[in-house]
Amino acid sequence: MSRSGAYATFYVGNLFFGIPIAIGVEVTKGQEVTPVPLGPKEVAGFFNLRGHIVTAIDMRVRLGLQANADGPDVVSIFFQDQDALFALMVDRVGDFTQVTEATYEETPSNLDSNARELIVGVHKLADKLLLILDTQKIVSGINLVQH
Amino acid sequence: MDNNDQILDEFLLEAQEIFDQLDLDFVALEQNPDDKKLVGNIFRAMHTLKGSSGFFAFHRLEKVAHAGESLLSKIRDGVLALNEEITDALLGTSDRLREIVANIQKQRIESVGDDSALIDWLKFLTDGGKDFPRPGKASASVASPVPVTPESNTAIDVTPQEVKEVLVNSEVEYPTPVADAPDMPEAKDGPEPERSTEVAAPIKVSVELLDKLMNLVSEMVLARNRLLSFARTSGDLAFNNTVRRIDTVTLELQERMMKTRMQSISHVWTKFPRLVRDIAQDTGKKVELIQIGAETELDRTLLEAIRDPLVHIIRNSVDHGIESPSERAAKGKSEQGSVKLRSFHENGMVVIEIADDGAGINLPLVAKKAVEKGLVTAERVAKLTEREIIDFIYLPGFSTKDQISNLSGRGVGMDVVRTNIQEIGGNVDIATSGQGTRLRLSIPLTLAIMPAVFVRCKEHSYAIPQVNVFEMLRYEPKEGVPGVEDFYGVPVFRLRDKLIPLVFLNHQLKLDDQPSPVDQPLNIVIVQAAGIRFGIVVDEVLYMQEVVVKSVGPLLKGTPVYSGSTILGDGRVALIFDIAAIAVRSGIIAKLADNQFEQDISTAIGANTDEQQMLLFDLLGLERMVVPLDVVDRLEMIAASKIERRGSEAVVLYGKKIMKLIPLTNYVEGATHNSLYGDETVPVIVHYHKGQPVGFIVKKVHNIVNVPTQSVMITQPQRGIMGSVIVNDSVMSILNVQEVLTLSGMGSFNDPAFVHDEEAVSGRLSMNGGVK
Numbered sequence: 058m059s060r061s062g063a064y065a066t067f068y069v070g071n072l073f074f075g076i077p078i079a080i081g082v083e084v085t086k087g088q089e090v091t092p093v094p095l096g097p098k099e100v101a102g103f104f105n106l107r108g109h110i111v112t113a114i115d116m117r118v119r120l121g122l123q124a125n126a127d128g129p130d131v132v133s134i135f136f137q138d139q140d141a142l143f144a145l146m147v148d149r150v151g152d153f154t155q156v157t158e159a160t161y162e163e164t165p166s167n168l169d170s171n172a173r174e175l176i177v178g179v180h181k182l183a184d185k186l187l188l189i190l191d192t193q194k195i196v197s198g199i200n201l202v203q204h
Numbered sequence: 205m206d207n208n209d210q211i212l213d214e215f216l217l218e219a220q221e222i223f224d225q226l227d228l229d230f231v232a233l234e235q236n237p238d239d240k241k242l243v244g245n246i247f248r249a250m251h252t253l254k255g256s257s258g259f260f261a262f263h264r265l266e267k268v269a270h271a272g273e274s275l276l277s278k279i280r281d282g283v284l285a286l287n288e289e290i291t292d293a294l295l296g297t298s299d300r301l302r303e304i305v306a307n308i309q310k311q312r313i314e315s316v317g318d319d320s321a322l323i324d325w326l327k328f329l330t331d332g333g334k335d336f337p338r339p340g341k342a343s344a345s346v347a348s349p350v351p352v353t354p355e356s357n358t359a360i361d362v363t364p365q366e367v368k369e370v371l372v373n374s375e376v377e378y379p380t381p382v383a384d385a386p387d388m389p390e391a392k393d394g395p396e397p398e399r400s401t402e403v404a405a406p407i408k409v410s411v412e413l414l415d416k417l418m419n420l421v422s423e424m425v426l427a428r429n430r431l432l433s434f435a436r437t438s439g440d441l442a443f444n445n446t447v448r449r450i451d452t453v454t455l456e457l458q459e460r461m462m463k464t465r466m467q468s469i470s471h472v473w474t475k476f477p478r479l480v481r482d483i484a485q486d487t488g489k490k491v492e493l494i495q496i497g498a499e500t501e502l503d504r505t506l507l508e509a510i511r512d513p514l515v516h517i518i519r520n521s522v523d524h525g526i527e528s529p530s531e532r533a534a535k536g537k538s539e540q541g542s543v544k545l546r547s548f549h550e551n552g553m554v555v556i557e558i559a560d561d562g563a564g565i566n567l568p569l570v571a572k573k574a575v576e577k578g579l580v581t582a583e584r585v586a587k588l589t590e591r592e593i594i595d596f597i598y599l600p601g602f603s604t605k606d607q608i609s610n611l612s613g614r615g616v617g618m619d620v621v622r623t624n625i626q627e628i629g630g631n632v633d634i635a636t637s638g639q640g641t642r643l644r645l646s647i648p649l650t651l652a653i654m655p656a657v658f659v660r661c662k663e664h665s666y667a668i669p670q671v672n673v674f675e676m677l678r679y680e681p682k683e684g685v686p687g688v689e690d691f692y693g694v695p696v697f698r699l700r701d702k703l704i705p706l707v708f709l710n711h712q713l714k715l716d717d718q719p720s721p722v723d724q725p726l727n728i729v730i731v732q733a734a735g736i737r738f739g740i741v742v743d744e745v746l747y748m749q750e751v752v753v754k755s756v757g758p759l760l761k762g763t764p765v766y767s768g769s770t771i772l773g774d775g776r777v778a779l780i781f782d783i784a785a786i787a788v789r790s791g792i793i794a795k796l797a798d799n800q801f802e803q804d805i806s807t808a809i810g811a812n813t814d815e816q817q818m819l820l821f822d823l824l825g826l827e828r829m830v831v832p833l834d835v836v837d838r839l840e841m842i843a844a845s846k847i848e849r850r851g852s853e854a855v856v857l858y859g860k861k862i863m864k865l866i867p868l869t870n871y872v873e874g875a876t877h878n879s880l881y882g883d884e885t886v887p888v889i890v891h892y893h894k895g896q897p898v899g900f901i902v903k904k905v906h907n908i909v910n911v912p913t914q915s916v917m918i919t920q921p922q923r924g925i926m927g928s929v930i931v932n933d934s935v936m937s938i939l940n941v942q943e944v945l946t947l948s949g950m951g952s953f954n955d956p957a958f959v960h961d962e963e964a965v966s967g968r969l970s971m972n973g974g975v976k
Contacts, residue, residue: 091664091777094713096763103756103769103777108419108426110769110777112757141757199759 060161060178066151066187067134069116070123074147075154075180075187076136083135084150088113099199101146111135111142119145119195121171138196145195154187156180174198212312215256217408219305222249226298227478230291234481237286246294247276253301262314265304271326272297278330289334293325295478411504414464421454421461422752426775428454463501466649469547469556470498472511476518480543483522490529490540491522497547502554502649509628510556510647513621517558517643518543520618525562525641537561549649553630556645565636567593594634598622629654629671656751656770656780659729659742661709662716665778667751667770672783674730674737676745681723688726689838697728697739703908704730706739707790713765733784740786753780765789818929820906820936821889826874829902830909830929831889831939837897838890839905847886856899863890863897864950871944872924891941893950900944909936923947 064075065082076082090102090113101115113133117124133144160180164173175194180187226249233242250273257265272294278284300322307315428451435447477493484491526532526541533539546557571585574596580588597618622632630647648654648671656667657676679697681687688697688706695706706728710716728739751770756779760766767782818830840858847856847865854865865888888899911929924947926940 089776091769091779093760093763093766093779094715095765096760100759103779105426105771105775105777108421108423108771110754110757110771112759114759139758141755143757196759200762 060158061156063153063155064180064187064189065134066154067145067147068149068151069120069147072120072122073151073185073187074116074190075156076134076145076190076192078153080136080138080192085133085135085144088133088144090146097199104144106135106142106144109142111144113144113146114195114199115146117146117148119199120175121169136192138193143192143196154182156182156187209312212260212308215260216305216309218256219253219301222253223298223302223305224474225249228474230295230298231477231481233286234291240280243276243280243286247273247280250276250297262304262308264314264317264319265301265308267323268297268300268304268319271323271330272301275326275330284329284332287334290329293322293329296322297326409464418461418465421458422771424454425458426771426773429773465503466501467504467507468499468501469507469554470495472507472514473498473545476514476545479515479518480522483519484526487523488528489522489526491526492540492542494542494544496545498545500547500549500554502647506554506628506647506649509624510645513624513645514556514558516621518545521558521560521562521641525560525564527563531563550646553646554649556647557642558645559640559642561640564638564641565594565597565634567636570594570596594636597634598632629669654751654753655748657729657748658746658778659709659727659740660744660746661713661742665746665772666709667778667780668729668731668740668783669767669780670748672731672733674732676727676729679726679728681725699730699739704737704739706741707786708741710741710743712786712790731783733787736787738787738790751778751780816911817908818911818936818938819889820909821887821902822904822906823872824869824903826869826872826937828934828936829868829872829939830911830936831941833908835891835941836889837892840888840890840899841885842888842899843885845884854901858890858897858899861897863899864948865899865901866944866948866950867901868924868939868944869901871947872939873922874925893945898945898950900939911936 063078065078065084066073066075068074085106088104088106088111090104092102093100096102099114099119101113101118104111104113133146134150135142135144137143160182162179162181164176164178166173175190175198176188177191178189180189226246229242229246229249233239233246236242250269254266254269254273257263257269275284275290275294279286279290284290300319304314304317431447432451435444438444473495476495480491480493483489521543522541526543527535527537529539532541542561544557544559546559548555567590571588571593574580574593575582575585579596579599585593599619618632625632625645625647628647630645633644633646635642635644655670657670657673658665658667660666677699679687688695690696695708696703697706698704708716711718727742727745729742729745730737730739732738753768753770756766756769764782764785766779767785768780769777770780772778817833819833819836820828820830823829842856842865847854849855850862854867855862856865857863865886887902887905889902889905891898891900909931911931922937924940924944925937926943927938928935929938
């Protein structure tokens, strides 16, 4: 993954994340999500985006954070992985941010193992850290069979 | 995908079409050897292939096509007449070309191989030779390339004249495409207008594009729905008119869009003339294939799904059904048999009939095989109806052929056909007589749209495919009327005297920890999946609707409970259940499959009246006891701590009554006497005797088995056992309830309360007549 480029940013808890907009990102609000009983716990449910079924992933669950008291937020970020559409349910969406390689740094090795799998690197912005997520891993790392 | 790849893909697609057309033309040609137009068509097809392969530098393809083309040119020019050997050689050529192209498709480059034997043969025929020394039939020589002999080492021994022809071709054909690569398809289409069969070339549209359009249309329908609700509240006439216009256009757009997914069934059928010809040739039969209604349309995905079943059925028809010419002559039939394919629309389904005029299914032989395989007893089989006997051929591994041929006889066939057809929501029906066999497949028009029943569970609605739904009912508990009962931990419902296991959706989906209480009204949807009927308890049955089925995406692969999803009118997503998966998950199917007795053929071919239902249970040291179900009133698990002693008896408070507990081990021969309530809970079969509950303590209760009445026999009298039954080669002992009750001091044989039971049991036993 290229280290510089444009990122769509968002907040989950007090963490600030980015995913490359090159994969095709779109932001919407107020989707009514149909939950999936018996499905993987990370899957918040499905909703409809212009006739497509979108699988919504609850990022708080995915990142192993405390669940939001109000349930997953309504803001979601879409992207396409292979044939399927996914949405990340996040707390708040930030700006599109352009970064250069100068601010890039590898993931610190003492990061939580679950987070290290998803976070490919970090950009030191002026006021905070931008954690770069690997969208493919967000999807592929979900354990499909739940007990 | 880069430009070259695209061109290659188009070439592969075109090659596929050419092969399909070639197969048809070859067979047609064999029937009309003098049809010059057909020869011309085939010649041109080969030529097109050769030209394209030259452009891609596929040398094998080019050489084989060239050799075939040379032979064809001789036939076209009338120098040679078509005979069987030439047809074989040409079909072999077509096969080889197809094989090479298939490899190209996989590896994107031409594979290495030796075609010299085939080319030599073609060359030999081109030169007017006959009876080329070949190892076998055409198909054999294709499958195994002949080792190259020294004299056939040179690939093409072209005569000067032919070399010139190649050169001329290369001048005419190649420069254009090479100079202007993107225009390749048009360039290749050069010879096409001459083809007699095509009228106007349709445009090829990728399936993804169609699917995308389909999605957009669905989205538009939803937007229209919202617009309509605005229009209802608006008083603006011009606005309302515009909305109405949009409404009609959207509707039409939707209908037209649906049509683009449809393809005529001829796409599958084109392969069959060749298939029939090959099988007929191999089996030495004469068979003609008649196709009626090839223009009938059905959904593209369904076409794929019916291809293999159809191939299998047609193989069966030709291999098993149609007799050899001599047999047919002896029966007064014409020597040439026929297989008739017919397809038409009926009641919103597509019906495909495959009828042959062969010998029909040999029902006595089927019955005999069924007995040999131990699927049914000889006495029983005599009573079966024709339909029930036919049902045997659907069982896995069932074949009447003693010899396994490469065509059929392995016994994997009709069960797969039926499974495949049922998977796409269709069904199979067979009718047979000495004049032939007719299979009738009924298939839904499309899988993309299906009728579904929407139900509510908690605050969300779910769809149940209507093909699975048998009936829907509302159960209101009433005093004294048995409704939902506990059958050993499984809630069951009495539906017209049949016990239907219930699945509580809220509990099953883990939305609630406990199933809904059964003492309040319940909404039950009776469904059937994998031959098992069960009831799903839902909070509410909402409505029925045609839904557009969409996939659920990759993250639900581990959650097989859902077969798809759909978008509702308000834009929300609803999940569609996979009823078979729910049956498995809830344990209903697994429970039944666990028990080998359920494999009894009687359950496989449906209910039969000559059966008695019995409850299977174990005693300590004595397994497989049964008791007639009509003696069993309830099953309970009773906590050992609740069991009290009253004198020498063990009793328990049961409802408002005292129930006497009888340890069956004390009264049945062969059981081990042992401490009774070692476990925390004790399984008890409750029987009401003179209005008083009596509990028989057992070790374990299994399930209900259907016992054919004929297999009941009386064995040597033993204490507590009145006889035995054999189900699937297992002997089970029938509990003598009366004797146990008498021995335990509960009542006598003459007790009025017993008359019914006694008749029920001994009446049936006497049918067997005598002691074995």
